[in-house]
């Protein structure tokens with residue numbers, strides 16, 4: 001990124017230093033605090049609005065720096081920019097003090113391309129900017145970038161709510177499903193994985209990886225569109241319970257000891273209980289609770305076996321194990337696809353062999 005600047009509009013100068021530092025790793029960042037003015041000639045390529053949008057002056061400040069036509073009504077752009085005939089939108093990340101439906105709608109109307117909670121870690125804001133800018137500059141990778149951004153939005157909001165016992169806005173997940181399926185179908189699983197691996201949060205990376213692998217699997221199986229969406233939703237949500245597992249355990253480099261493993265193994269029930277109280281559908285709840293169950297009864301938390309484990313769970317468990325084997329960590333290299341598939345095949349008392357073979361075909365189809 002060597003042209004234009006990332007504008008950081010802020011009314012919280014105490015936070016702007018950390019954000020500015022990390023945004024400068026993506027592109028040149030210009031901070032505009034309070035009533036400050038832009039440098040002459042600054043052309044924003046992306047905007048981070050760390051503003052209280054319920055204040056009229058904040059709304060005015062954001063509108064003043066947006067490209068013509070980015071904020072609704074869209075018809076304005078077509079009048080103002082008849083040659084282009086369409087809006088040239090730039091990434092606008094709004095850091096929201098409140099994420100009520102009304103506030104999110106207002107941010108969208110103001111031209112926000114992504115809304116993140118105000119307390120989102122600066123490195124994640126930078127990652128979203130990076131994804132959005134690259135999604136707009138490269139048509140080929142754009143489809144993956146959009147899918148990742150939508151999925152990251154969903155995960156960020158849901159994990160934060162799960163951690164703090166807040167409202168689970170499940171609607172945001174729905175908005176991420178079609179972009180994920182489209183990204184994997186049009187851009188290919190390999191491109192999706194390349195983008196996902198730039199995420200430095202191990203849990204989000206894993207969920208995005210499982211979602212991408214799941215999308216590839218159900219696209220390959222030619223499920224009906226609605227069933228594809230249900231499956232990818234279960235994949236995105238399957239480890240939500242990890243929101244309440246200590247980071248020291250989640251991110252421990254290497255094997256967990258027995259006590260740590262016991263804590264880690266609570267995550268399916270935690271996720272299930274969080275989602276059950278949010279009105280989630282039964283199939284997704286079952287996938288979240290049972291994705292570590294094995295056909296021979298050796299899994300957890302309920303020790304289910306054989307026919308007690310439903311089809312969705314069987315499919316998801318295969319995707320989950322494959323993702324865990326192939327993901328990159330600072331302490332281990334990714335296992336090659338062929339080796340990971342061999343591990344799955346060796347688990348023939350635990351996983352359904354026919355589904356594993358089919359899964360292998362689906363993964364191999366990505367490299368054909």
Ligand SMILES: [Fe+2]
Nearest residue numbers: 238239291292
């Ligand atoms: Fe899990």
Ligand SMILES: [Fe+2]
Nearest residue numbers: 206238239320
């Ligand atoms: Fe998992």
